[in-house]
Amino acid sequence: MWVQLLITALLVALLPLSLVWVSDDADKYRKLIGVTLFLTLDLIIFGAFTRLTDSGLGCPDWPGCYGQANPWQSLSAIQSAQALMPHGPVTVQKAWIEMTHRYLAMCVGVLIVAQMIISWWRRSKLKHSPWLATGLFFFVCLQGAFGAWTVTLKLQPVIVTIHLLLGMGLLALLTWAWVREGSNTLTQYAKQNLTGIATFALVLLFLQIALGGWVSTNYAALACHDYPLCNGELIPELDFSHAFSLWRQLGQTTSGEFLPFSALVAIQWVHRSFAWLVVFVILYLAYLVKKIGVASNLAKALFILIFLQLLSGASTVFFSWPLLIAVIHNAGAALLVLLLCMLNYRVRHAATP
Template identity: 55%
Template structure:
């Protein structure tokens, strides 16, 4: 498996190596951002196609490096349950997800190794270090934590709180890498805030931080909907549950975190009202997200350095609203559901850019 992951990682590493970009380290960081974004989207595809247990052990597939080698075991499991969690297609989807996750780990290890090498070289020469190794090292430990939750996702049989945490950590890794990419961009070409009052910049920075917190809550709620398979608990919009504004809901069981998939903490089947509560909260909190992020975009529009990511946030918010409603009216089509997850990742990336730029646009005291 490690060899396969290394082969996958060699493609982006080769792109960095042959690139004519003078700052190859910056290119490596942004390629890692791109692949992490893609992995989050593919992770959504893995989850939405019920492929999370396509290989029911970890890190291999029935203890082997790939589904080709585990062909007999997979076919035997598929014969017992033709529509069950283990099929050849689902096994490949799950293993491809793991290969790319490991490849990202290799890219981050390369970032860390280069950072430590340059830091030691610059210190030995008596120069100011061009790259400090602390942040890449943090990324390395963070991706290890993410990998641990990926393993627990399988070994704990898709327990909702573990899968949701795995999703949140993936979004967190995307945000951390994007922040690091912002640092590389800023070092290459510092952006200015000419003509923007310091008080206005402070307000935007606080709004951007608040937007990040609101988005984090919504990411948890969206992950909780997905991991509990509550997307179609309400099949109407804007009403829910037989034409009601406030349907019958069971918040106690719906938001009890530590329990098995589809079960209450006592081991009984999860009531439908619990799924309704999960869906209803996510749907209505989306209005808060639109209001807070929309207001932040409006206030940040006047700052030229923020205008490009702000335009992106505004466009993605519209896309998210459209795909969220479409999953209900079109009875949860896979493509739209994956696109909705991609929109969430895009919001994380763009809002991280806004937060980074708002922070470093502030004049130094």
């Protein structure tokens, strides 16, 4: 099985590697980082699709599917599990969704290994040291470990949420590496230092993504059936103690009882309330950036994306969490991470006149 999975990962990675190799881009190393960044963004979006379609346990073992490298080889085992529980987590469709997610993750892993090898092999010719590429390798290994625990610990909310955050962290590091390789001389100037607020905005965004992941992994998306009120109240009954106890099984309290509905309401209410602080800080940062002209296009993109993210978040409530809008909402969060990382790099490297 392991040999088959390795061959599958190499075959899937062969296409993006070939595209980099035959491209006319003079800087193929940066092209490789860009392709890896794009596929990591795709991986995060497809991971959201996997979670939202309840396909995370479509193959209840790891790294294969019922001990095989693909669902074709384990078809009889999958069909037997589906016959026992027709509405359970294991179906042929969910197995393919889960394994496709794993194949894409393995492809990203291969591309990051390639980056690390190239960065050390050509370290005298590249603009920067190979340590960031090496750090990315260890980071993706950690991400893979949490991907395995997500399955083996049966979608334990804290593990799934950390898996999401690590995915966003990998996206952030790849964005930083890609922007860094493309920077030459400093041609932009800043009248004031925006490093502090840019960092603050990125930290707040990651906290909000953690809260959003906590909503999704606890299936609390529809705990409030209206917006901006929550079940007709500004502050409904909230059970914070059970809502934010981290080490517990899905749908249960730490003592093994069913999670009360007021805890689900608290999870949803905190996520939507904290969102307003995140929106205010990012919009204020975008305003400052637009005002001083360090990265005006990034500021415009942030304005548009924040509006769309608010719209998609509210729409998930109004339309009772449709799959497409929920995936778009997750994609918007990933794009915000990408834009804020680019902006953080720009404001840190803007010269003072």
